[in-house]
Amino acid sequence: MPNPIYLDHNATTPVATEVAAAMCDALRNLYGNPSSGYFLGQAAAMAIADARQAVADLIGGNPEELIFTGCATEANNLALLGLARASADKRHLIISAVEHPAVMAPARYLESQGWGLTVVPVDEYGRVSADAVADAVTPDTTLVSIMLANNEVGTLQPVAEISRLLKGRNVLLHTDAAQAVGKLPVNVEDLGVDLLTVAGHKFQASKGIGALYVREGTPIRNILFGAGHERGLRPGTENVPAIIGLGVAAQLASQRLVLRDDRLCRHRDQLHERLRSAIPGLALNGHPEHRLPNTLNISFPGVTGKALLAAASETVLASVGSACHSDEEGPSGVLGAMGLRARRANGAVRLSTGWETTAEDIELAAHGLIQAWSQLTTN
The missing domain is CATH 3.90.1150.10 (Aspartate Aminotransferase, domain 1)
Incomplete structure (x- = not known):
């Protein structure tokens, strides 16, 4: 058969052939700790910087605004819980009824800790109304988190329209773009989001690597504790081979999207x-x-x-x-x-x-x- x-x-x-080759090369030759000052460590650090630029280019952001994580679930948790830790006064969150568990679960956790949570319903196509999301905003709202594309039915959410309706209301906007990045053009500026989640294994990188775009100036605090890696938001020695693989996958995706x-x-x-x-x-x-x-x-x-x-x-x-x-x-x-x-x-x-x-x-x-x-x- x-x-x-x-x-x-x-x-x-x-995993794309080019990604696997780059990761194997990194496993053999880029084994230095990126925080080390000697050439093996600095070579690894430079490779991470190149990958960060490639992923940032794919989503239209700046490399300084990109945080590597272990997966999209971690990135979503960092987005919601990290913003919650940075929010002293406003304690209300808005999500859609079709969010992935990686958003739904931390949102429900915040609710259990006294946060207000509004779950906006969807229509028969699985799409939220941008007006309904905007109408759910209160003076206490800190964050709106609406996925860009649904993982089950594929429906795209009106994230850019939601962003326009939130403008001037002092509310942050996060989108879980795990299913969208690499399959269609995604640009953080066009979407108008403050945070965006990337999942490597959804576009031919390996499992065990993700990223969170955090717009400069966004108030966010770490939810893991350790050394100062990834702007202090994701402590732990970087997974150099997986990060390099994510960078190669981002380059491949960019090429395909340019060719339409x-x-x-x-x-x-x-x-x-x-x-x-x-x-x-x-x-x-x-x-x-x-x-x-x-x-x-x-x-x-x-x-x-x-x-x-x-x-x-x-x-x-x-x-x-x-x-x-x-x-x-x-x-x-x-x-x-x-x-x-x-x-x-x-x-x-x-x-x-x-x-x-x-x-x-x-x-x-x-x-x-x-x-x-x-x-x-x-x-």
């Missing part, structure tokens, strides 16, 4: 059309236009998503939703927040393409999914 087609790039991506390579969108739509033409009643979940170019969340009629993927497992590797919820029973919280009925939510499958996905892969995957659905609905 050939290897199954991997269509779960929103969960994680294969539309293969992600093209393959997503090819897959959708093949499935829609063969399966009556197939339903798209998420916004039909304002969504990630690689993400197709669809509900298969008459079956559960888990049963379908199990039946198609020799052909397709995908998921019913976020990898962070893969062991949970019942429909996704994101789909529930969108108001989907139980039967449709239970039939949902998330299919996410990658830069290495081919048109032939799409045809094979579509055939496998159609065959699995037919078998399940005729038995």
